[in-house]
Amino acid sequence: MQNTDFSQTYLMAPDLPSAITTEDLQVFYGNNHAMHDATLQFPENRITALIGASGSGKSTFLRSLNRMNDDVATVTGKIMYHDTDINAKNVNVYAVRRHIGMVFQRPNPFAKSIRDNITFALKAYGIRNQAELDERIETSLKEAALWDEVKDTLDRSALSLSGGQAQRLCLARSLAVQPDVLLLDEPASALDPISTAKIEATLIKLAEHYTIIIVTHNMQQASRISQYTAFFHLGHVLEFDTTSNLFQTPQLPITRDYVTGHFG
Numbered sequence: 001m002q003n004t005d006f007s008q009t010y011l012m013a014p015d016l017p018s019a020i021t022t023e024d025l026q027v028f029y030g031n032n033h034a035m036h037d038a039t040l041q042f043p044e045n046r047i048t049a050l051i052g053a054s055g056s057g058k059s060t061f062l063r064s065l066n067r068m069n070d071d072v073a074t075v076t077g078k079i080m081y082h083d084t085d086i087n088a089k090n091v092n093v094y095a096v097r098r099h100i101g102m103v104f105q106r107p108n109p110f111a112k113s114i115r116d117n118i119t120f121a122l123k124a125y126g127i128r129n130q131a132e133l134d135e136r137i138e139t140s141l142k143e144a145a146l147w148d149e150v151k152d153t154l155d156r157s158a159l160s161l162s163g164g165q166a167q168r169l170c171l172a173r174s175l176a177v178q179p180d181v182l183l184l185d186e187p188a189s190a191l192d193p194i195s196t197a198k199i200e201a202t203l204i205k206l207a208e209h210y211t212i213i214i215v216t217h218n219m220q221q222a223s224r225i226s227q228y229t230a231f232f233h234l235g236h237v238l239e240f241d242t243t244s245n246l247f248q249t250p251q252l253p254i255t256r257d258y259v260t261g262h263f264g
């Protein structure tokens with residue numbers, strides 16, 4: 001791998017409204033400066049992939065976008081969700097996470113029924129009306145492409161689902177609170193190819209109504225599902241472009257080396 005001049009970046013600004021914008025985002029874990037100067041725009045109703053080698057800062061960046069790093073890291077710079085600075089003093093962190101949902105690498109359903117996995121957060125937000133709860137259960141499970149498989153067994157334990165089903169339940173759980181941005185940290189990396197294909201098809205459909213930001217190590221997956229891609233390297237975002245440009249005509253040699261599998 002060649003030396004990298006971190007002053008050489010190519011960060012394209014999409015000509016579309018942004019759901020999330022970061023300005024000079026920096027993240028420190030104690031003395032470890034894990035994320036430097038990230039200035040990016042995430043277009044509404046598009047899928048943006050975050051790619052880069054292990055330890056390049058993708059999860060650190062992603063977790064900052066809905067304040068999951070609040071207790072573990074120092075975050076500076078600005079993160080705008082539409083017109084709201086999500087780190088402003090008057091902003092409630094739970095409200096941020098209601099608008100900006102997250103699905104993790106390993107499916108992590110609660111040890112509760114499928115139904116209760118969906119309604120847990122809704123009840124916490126004060127929704128008690130049974131008809132509304134039932135409607136949210138059905139809609140979110142349909143959006144996550146799980147409804148047909150579980151509609152007759154909603155009271156069964158979520159822990160009895162397969163890995164792929166459990167991950168789609170976690171997706172449904174995030175969708176039930178009606179966010180408009182979804183952050184996904186390698187959501188298919190623990191899944192078999194069929195479950196991965198189902199998740200990818202679901203995400204492509206969801207992007208009609210949601211803004212999706214997904215960390216992936218799978219270059220084919222990034223090409224298949226995303227319209228924009230950001231390349232991370234050693235805590236820097238070095239290149240951001242349309243996925244087709246970034247994969248086919250990258251501006252920086254190091255991006256080309258990464259997407260062609262020369263390191264990482």
Ligand SMILES: Nc1ncnc2c1ncn2[C@@H]1O[C@H](COP(=O)(O)OP(=O)(O)OP(=O)(O)O)[C@@H](O)[C@H]1O
Nearest residue numbers: 029032034052053054055056057058059060061072
């Ligand atoms: N909770 C934490 N506490 C301390 N350091 C952390 C923490 N999380 C990540 N780091 C450090 O921040 C840097 C970036 O890690 P991060 O997990 O964001 O990279 P990544 O690109 O998502 O990696 P991977 O692809 O392996 O998940 C690494 O040096 C890592 O050790």
